[in-house]
Amino acid sequence: MEITIKTNSKEETLSLGELIASYSFIGEIITLSGDLGAGKTTLTKGIGKRLGVKEEINSPTFNILKCYFSSSLPLYHIDAYRLEDIPSENKNIGLEEVIEGDGVAIIEWPKFIEEFINFDEVLNIVITINENNEREFKISSKNTKFNELFNKLKEEY
Numbered sequence: 037m038e039i040t041i042k043t044n045s046k047e048e049t050l051s052l053g054e055l056i057a058s059y060s061f062i063g064e065i066i067t068l069s070g071d072l073g074a075g076k077t078t079l080t081k082g083i084g085k086r087l088g089v090k091e092e093i094n095s096p097t098f099n100i101l102k103c104y105f106s107s108s109l110p111l112y113h114i115d116a117y118r119l120e121d122i123p124s125e126n127k128n129i130g131l132e133e134v135i136e137g138d139g140v141a142i143i144e145w146p147k148f149i150e151e152f153i154n155f156d157e158v159l160n161i162v163i164t165i166n167e168n169n170e171r172e173f174k175i176s177s178k179n180t181k182f183n184e185l186f187n188k189l190k191e192e193y
Contacts, residue, residue, distance in 0.1 A: 038176040053082020059185035067146035070163030110139030116148040
């Protein structure tokens with residue numbers, strides 16, 4: 037399954053995140069790829085808002101992981117950017133437990149921790165910045181658990 041969606045503002049990106057979160061489930065993994073400033077954290081804020089996260093969501097670049105437990109499902113926000121040059125054996129900092137945990141795991145820069153991710157099971161989102169501040173979201177998954185979400189995305193967009 038695959039769909040491409042375009043947004044033209046931060047508000048539209050937040051709304052897309054909220055729609056995605058409407059179909060979230062325990063053990064869900066969402067990977068977010070795209071250049072710096074593409075909208076990965078903005079999309080995550082929309083997801084968190086819909087889940088009911090009460091805290092301010094911001095990029096976990098310097099922390100690597102931020103956990104939000106005030107929502108209907110725990111939200112684990114991972115930014116693997118700083119793990120790029122770390123050997124695999126030194127990346128074992130407990131990320132597997134979070135990724136395979138009891139909530140929703142959102143992973144920015146998944147290519148840097150791909151040894152912990154089964155890409156056949158995730159909702160993969162690649163964000164591209166186009167002209168006039170437009171964002172293009174290429175959303176794909178092989179996991180049938182996302183079928184309802186894809187049906188709704190096709191309806192809405």
